[in-house]
Amino acid sequence: MKAKILSDEDKKKFKSGIRNCNPVEILAVSKIIQNSSLSPNDKKFCFTHIGIRCERLLRNVAKYQSWEGCGEQYDRAEENS
Numbered sequence: 001m002k003a004k005i006l007s008d009e010d011k012k013k014f015k016s017g018i019r020n021c022n023p024v025e026i027l028a029v030s031k032i033i034q035n036s037s038l039s040p041n042d043k044k045f046c047f048t049h050i051g052i053r054c055e056r057l058l059r060n061v062a063k064y065q066s067w068e069g070c071g072e073q074y075d076r077a078e079e080n081s
Contacts, residue, residue, distance in 0.1 A: 001037050002037070003037055003038060003039040003040075003042075004036070004037050004038050004039065004042070005038075005039050005042060006038065006039075006042045006045070011042075011045060014045075014046060014049065015049050018049045018050060018052075018053050019053060021053060022067060023057060023067060026050060026053060026054060026057070029046075029050065030047070030050055033046045033047065033050070
């Protein structure tokens with residue numbers, strides 16, 4: 001099976017979309033990417049951005065004891081810095 005390659009537009013959409021995923025969605029997307037026929041470089045790209053989102057979620061839990069609420073403000077403030 002030939003590996004699929006993500007376009008620059010696909011990567012941009014994935015990168016912006018993954019920023020708003022909750023923990024359950026992250027797990028689902030992760031499983032889909034793992035079982036997909038994407039090229040190794042594209043899988044690496046996806047998992048890198050999934051990892052960044054997981055780090056943000058864990059920081060929110062550590063700081064605000066929540067996945068949501070104040071944590072979302074923390075994400076936006078970090079992105080603007």
